[in-house]
Amino acid sequence: MKTLVLANQKGGVGKSAIAVQLAYYFALVLEKRVLVIDFDHQRNSSKAIRTGGLAEVSSVTSSQILTGRVDPAQINHAEFVLLPGDGDLIKMEKQAAEHNTFATNLYTFLAEIGDRFDVCIIDTNPNPDIRQLASLVVSDYVLSPLQLNQEAIDGIGDLLNHENIGIRKIQATINKKLDLIGILPNIVEPTPFQRDNFRDLSAAFARLLIPLDNGFAAIKKTTAVPEAQAAGVPVWKIEKTSARTAWAHMRPVFSKIASHMGVE
Numbered sequence: 001m002k003t004l005v006l007a008n009q010k011g012g013v014g015k016s017a018i019a020v021q022l023a024y025y026f027a028l029v030l031e032k033r034v035l036v037i038d039f040d041h042q043r044n045s046s047k048a049i050r051t052g053g054l055a056e057v058s059s060v061t062s063s064q065i066l067t068g069r070v071d072p073a074q075i076n077h078a079e080f081v082l083l084p085g086d087g088d089l090i091k092m093e094k095q096a097a098e099h100n101t102f103a104t105n106l107y108t109f110l111a112e113i114g115d116r117f118d119v120c121i122i123d124t125n126p127n128p129d130i131r132q133l134a135s136l137v138v139s140d141y142v143l144s145p146l147q148l149n150q151e152a153i154d155g156i157g158d159l160l161n162h163e164n165i166g167i168r169k170i171q172a173t174i175n176k177k178l179d180l181i182g183i184l185p186n187i188v189e190p191t192p193f194q195r196d197n198f199r200d201l202s203a204a205f206a207r208l209l210i211p212l213d214n215g216f217a218a219i220k221k222t223t224a225v226p227e228a229q230a231a232g233v234p235v236w237k238i239e240k241t242s243a244r245t246a247w248a249h250m251r252p253v254f255s256k257i258a259s260h261m262g263v264e
């Protein structure tokens with residue numbers, strides 16, 4: 001099983017939307033066995049996936065994976081499963097004495113369930129806390145959506161070098177195998193402001209962007225994504241020209257992410 005975490009301390013950049021849509025891509029297009037873990041108490045991914053009804057929803061919730069030993073036998077025997085978020089997730093950070101145990105429990109659970117799924121996708125909350133740290137510590141890959149505004153671009157330094165959850169810090173210490181697939185500009189608008197920001201970003205952080213045949217990967221702003229998320233369905237199932245256009249742009253990005261992970 002390959003584990004991918006969507007992470008960025010910035011809120012509203014599309015972590016949940018991309019987590020859910022990537023899960024659909026892996027499960028329904030590539031026909032892989034997919035486990036989704038929602039570590040955000042806002043539960044946006046859980047809500048979308050529940051609404052769509054395309055995955056089985058586990059009665060074991062994500063905080064339970066952190067707080068105790070969960071036997072994989074308790075998890076639905078299905079090829080597409082969601083471990084939903086729950087209200088207890090916000091209590092994790094305060095239990096500082098337990099943080100190592102939380103990360104160990106998550107690591108053990110993923111190791112034990114690893115032969116039941118091909119891909120695990122973890123959606124995280126936008127706080128630099130133990131849920132994000134534990135996710136980065138156990139994952140093989142990290143993908144960081146971001147928006148093309150100055151504040152988000154300034155935040156890349158933190159994303160890499162934050163004292164607790166900086167990706168480079170984690171790569172250098174507790175998870176040497178963590179592979180940053182890249183930063184993925186999302187909700188990209190064809191304004192001169194965003195074009196300039198994309199140009200500056202490409203100049204300063206080219207090695208962090210995801211190369212495609214025709215430039216760097218990015219996902220445009222489109223009504224198809226919020227519509228698909230509200231209905232809990234894949235973007236390609238929305239029967240509108242705008243959705244077909246959006247999916248034509250998104251699909252090569254998702255395909256590149258999958259091939260980076262060695263999942264084809």
Ligand SMILES: Nc1ncnc2c1ncn2[C@@H]1O[C@H](COP(=O)(O)OP(=O)(O)OP(=O)(O)O)[C@@H](O)[C@H]1O
Pocket residue numbers: 010011012013014015016017018040042044124125126186187188219220221222223225226227229
């Ligand atoms: N490419 C896109 N075009 C238009 N809207 C988008 C796009 N990607 C995401 N959105 C919308 O932007 C909003 C924020 O996205 P999302 O909830 O996925 O962000 P997030 O990073 O998970 O936020 P949080 O940090 O609060 O968890 C949602 O309404 C989502 O549907």
Ligand SMILES: [Mg+2]
Pocket residue numbers: 015016017040044045123124125
């Ligand atoms: Mg989210």
